[in-house]
Amino acid sequence: MEYIDLKQCILEDNEQMADQVRKLAAEKKFFLWNIMSSPGAGKTTFILSVLDRLGSGFRIGVIEGDIESTVDSQKMQTRGVPVVQLRTGGDCHLDAPMIMKALEKLPLDELDIVIIENIGNLVCPAEFDLGADLPSMLLSVPEGDDKAIKYPLMFSVCRALMVTKIDCAPYFDFDFDALARNVGALNSSLRIFPLSARTGEGMDDFCRYLAGLVSEKITRK
Ligand SMILES: Nc1nc2c(ncn2[C@@H]2O[C@H](COP(=O)(O)OP(=O)(O)OP(=O)(O)O)[C@@H](O)[C@H]2O)c(=O)[nH]1
Numbered sequence: 001m002e003y004i005d006l007k008q009c010i011l012e013d014n015e016q017m018a019d020q021v022r023k024l025a026a027e028k029k030f031f032l033w034n035i036m037s038s039p040g041a042g043k044t045t046f047i048l049s050v051l052d053r054l055g056s057g058f059r060i061g062v063i064e065g066d067i068e069s070t071v072d073s074q075k076m077q078t079r080g081v082p083v084v085q086l087r088t089g090g091d092c093h094l095d096a097p098m099i100m101k102a103l104e105k106l107p108l109d110e111l112d113i114v115i116i117e118n119i120g121n122l123v124c125p126a127e128f129d130l131g132a133d134l135p136s137m138l139l140s141v142p143e144g145d146d147k148a149i150k151y152p153l154m155f156s157v158c159r160a161l162m163v164t165k166i167d168c169a170p171y172f173d174f175d176f177d178a179l180a181r182n183v184g185a186l187n188s189s190l191r192i193f194p195l196s197a198r199t200g201e202g203m204d205d206f207c208r209y210l211a212g213l214v215s216e217k218i219t220r221k
């Protein structure tokens with residue numbers, strides 16, 4: 001009997017393309033940042049807030065991933081940044097070949113940062129390495145502090161965790177210590193940033209962290 005593990009093949013092909021993406025990002029010296037979360041956690045609102053803070057110091061492009069629509073890319077266009085909308089038509093994650101296609105459409109020689117807004121989903125996007133310098137995720141307060149226990153892979157593959165909508169904390173029983181404990185058991189190097197894209201609380205701290213990482217890479221230009 002011939003046995004082909006298709007999932008393994010897909011992930012191996014993805015890994016090869018992720019290496020090509022890493023090579024391109026190294027050659028062109030741009031910082032690739034992947035943002036994942038469940039639907040509605042606040043990715044688009046957060047990215048707009050980052051653009052408002054870092055858009056004058058860094059040249060930023062955005063890749064929007066969605067199953068359908070151009071809703072989020074239209075919001076990015078209000079900030080005057082180059083945007084590529086990827087429509088998957090059903091796939092619930094982005095993969096490295098999709099990112100390579102999108103990068104071909106961006107003016108990479110003129111960019112310091114390329115932000116990827118992944119498709120809202122806490123499961124599949126975690127399986128697909130996109131070649132990003134910073135794989136990261138948003139967790140919003142209304143989702144609860146137990147998500148690291150229920151979706152461990154997502155929390156394991158990320159380097160930064162932005163806990164957003166902290167302005168809603170008075171209305172929810174979100175336990176920040178419990179989150180830190182659960183996350184610490186899985187991924188002790190994951191940096192946690194409590195913030196609100198609505199009020200701006202915590203945004204400057206996060207942007208300082210990001211600017212440090214980006215400068216480290218692009219000053220080697
Ligand atoms: N109170 C509060 N609301 C927020 C915050 N960030 C986002 N929202 C709201 O949350 C809702 C969803 O925000 P989006 O930014 O569209 O979320 P998203 O993760 O991009 O959603 P998808 O792309 O559909 O997965 C909107 O109504 C936002 O105004 C925040 O920090 N505080």
Ligand SMILES: [Mg+2]
Pocket residue numbers: 043044045072117
């Ligand atoms: Mg969005």
